[in-house]
Amino acid sequence: MDIKERLNKVFKDVFDDDSLEINETMTAEDVDMWDSLMHITLIVAIEREFGIKFNTSDVNSLENVGSLIEKIKERS
Amino acid sequence: MDFLKLKKNLKKDFSKFQIVKIAILGDNATQLFAQALKGYGYEISINFDIFEADYNQIDLQIFDRSSEFYKFKPEFAVLACSSQKLLKKFYKLNDVQKAVFASEQINKIESEVKTILDNHPCRVIYFNYTESDDNIYGNYSNKVKESWLYQIRKINLDLMNLSQDICNLFINDICSLQHQYGRRFVHDAKFYVNADMVFSVDSLPIIAKNVTDIVLAVNGKLKKCLILDLDNLLWGGVIGDDGVNGIELGDLGIGKVFVELQEWIKQLKDRGIILAVCSKNDEDNAKEPFEKHPDMVLKLDDIAVFVSNWENKSENIKHIQAVLNIGFDSMVFLDDNPFEREIVHSFIPDISIPDLPEDPSEYLDFIKSCNFFETASHSSNDSNRTKQYQQEAKRKGIQKNFANEDEFLASLGMQSDVKEFDEFTIPRIAQLTQRSNQFNLRTIRYSEDDIRRISESKDHHGLSFTLEDKFGDYGLISVVILENRGKELFVDTWIMSCRVLKRGVEKFVFNQVLKYAQTNGCQRIVGEYIPTAKNSIAKNLYEDLGFSCESGYWYVDVKGSDMKANLIKHNVNCI
Numbered sequence: 001m002d003i004k005e006r007l008n009k010v011f012k013d014v015f016d017d018d019s020l021e022i023n024e025t026m027t028a029e030d031v032d033m034w035d036s037l038m039h040i041t042l043i044v045a046i047e048r049e050f051g052i053k054f055n056t057s058d059v060n061s062l063e064n065v066g067s068l069i070e071k072i073k074e075r076s
Numbered sequence: 077m078d079f080l081k082l083k084k085n086l087k088k089d090f091s092k093f094q095i096v097k098i099a100i101l102g103d104n105a106t107q108l109f110a111q112a113l114k115g116y117g118y119e120i121s122i123n124f125d126i127f128e129a130d131y132n133q134i135d136l137q138i139f140d141r142s143s144e145f146y147k148f149k150p151e152f153a154v155l156a157c158s159s160q161k162l163l164k165k166f167y168k169l170n171d172v173q174k175a176v177f178a179s180e181q182i183n184k185i186e187s188e189v190k191t192i193l194d195n196h197p198c199r200v201i202y203f204n205y206t207e208s209d210d211n212i213y214g215n216y217s218n219k220v221k222e223s224w225l226y227q228i229r230k231i232n233l234d235l236m237n238l239s240q241d242i243c244n245l246f247i248n249d250i251c252s253l254q255h256q257y258g259r260r261f262v263h264d265a266k267f268y269v270n271a272d273m274v275f276s277v278d279s280l281p282i283i284a285k286n287v288t289d290i291v292l293a294v295n296g297k298l299k300k301c302l303i304l305d306l307d308n309l310l311w312g313g314v315i316g317d318d319g320v321n322g323i324e325l326g327d328l329g330i331g332k333v334f335v336e337l338q339e340w341i342k343q344l345k346d347r348g349i350i351l352a353v354c355s356k357n358d359e360d361n362a363k364e365p366f367e368k369h370p371d372m373v374l375k376l377d378d379i380a381v382f383v384s385n386w387e388n389k390s391e392n393i394k395h396i397q398a399v400l401n402i403g404f405d406s407m408v409f410l411d412d413n414p415f416e417r418e419i420v421h422s423f424i425p426d427i428s429i430p431d432l433p434e435d436p437s438e439y440l441d442f443i444k445s446c447n448f449f450e451t452a453s454h455s456s457n458d459s460n461r462t463k464q465y466q467q468e469a470k471r472k473g474i475q476k477n478f479a480n481e482d483e484f485l486a487s488l489g490m491q492s493d494v495k496e497f498d499e500f501t502i503p504r505i506a507q508l509t510q511r512s513n514q515f516n517l518r519t520i521r522y523s524e525d526d527i528r529r530i531s532e533s534k535d536h537h538g539l540s541f542t543l544e545d546k547f548g549d550y551g552l553i554s555v556v557i558l559e560n561r562g563k564e565l566f567v568d569t570w571i572m573s574c575r576v577l578k579r580g581v582e583k584f585v586f587n588q589v590l591k592y593a594q595t596n597g598c599q600r601i602v603g604e605y606i607p608t609a610k611n612s613i614a615k616n617l618y619e620d621l622g623f624s625c626e627s628g629y630w631y632v633d634v635k636g637s638d639m640k641a642n643l644i645k646h647n648v649n650c651i
Contacts, residue, residue, distance in 0.1 A: 014080060059266055
């Protein structure tokens, strides 16, 4: 499974929505319930899935799913 | 348990669960904690109705009597203040002020807590503070009164003292949790910086559980009994194969593990937890270490019910339950064998059975971390409980020799002390209201403060009853709280320990209530039975005593009511 597929699995789990399909240009605006609280839950779930730790400044600098994938690669 | 799982619970159906109203006031971001708490409630069948104050509004909510907080009428007020905020305050002070920081802070906390309790009767759950050194002085901070470490530790100690003075103040021991799980686990710096969350997402389920443990204990959901397997739990090896000299205990093999586990269990027993043994062994074999092994900490005297045979363990545990007459949900079963755990769990789902680690040296830390034995009260009476159950076993043996029950009861020479509530009995009375689930007519829970208020109230009259017979002393076993409502005397509370069922105690108690009604000019006595899942045993009490039912309440006229015959002697010395 590549990073995007694994990340999609985390999204489905966190947003509790099996039909959710992510793409690189997707932002918080595009996903129902993706607010600041959900963002924290999401970040923690991604950290767990990939066994990584984001930096403090990473958390707010992620513009879209594409940059999230890049950040995961960088921190892996 | 992870946060996401709890969060998913939020979508589930809570409608059948008991509602508990809880208000959260914090000086940090508490939204995710509130979600964890709500979600954890689902796991234990509680529907938390949560009011979350806006960020950093603690004093605004507490000191304004018309605030949303008071309008919400919480049963529990959770005050979640953080070390981080406190440290900021501390750094603004000069050395003279720093040296008295803890005292100032405790005064502030005391005034907050007392204001809440004065304005609205509830329980306050206060988060104590994580004790992390700021390393301004290094280890030397222990020698410096003006150091952060000294002051924060003093605050935590003073909080303990404050909670001992204020019955309705409970401490959520965040500091112990941090010791247990570690700073790195409990705190996630990036969410502290980005979202002002002082607790990591991963630690929220544990904190939610800790708060809920307090709520459950206050509401009377307590563990009362610990059931123990023997082989490879209380000692290493198999007694039937290895013999009393071959089991690992004391200096032999990893015997230290089992000695320390037993020492801990003994402390529980001394605190009032009933111990039982359930083992697959021949009884003589199973008892031999208790009688002969020099390193056994637990003795047969410590065990209220000892069952050792080759039957199914779930049947044996049902037998233990029948002798002790307490609910399965108040029992914990320890067994090293996953197969036995699974069988007992499948037949008795209500009993708590921790999945012990494989390595016995990890048993004790693991069991401690489960925090099974949270309590909301403590009295000296607790430690006698094992003796009382053993006396009960003797009574049951003798009873068989009598032709009828009255003859047996007459032979017991029962005596009862009848007393108004006093300083000595108030803790035990509050505890009875919190713990009794079965013979409890209205199941109203009272704290020690509540009971003290009742004992001082002109409109209320409280009576406590002890029972003693030739086999031993049961201690304080029944409580009534009567409320004068003009010509009517309302029975607000009537509780009796199930250990004294079928002794005629309820008739004896009724006679005292009737006597009080007569001397105080009441025309009738009014009772109410509020059914719960557990108190059906008391369902027919009023009917059996000759009350008649009218739209949910039970009435009996004082005039024309007779004293009910019973075989209990009123100990006249004490009233």
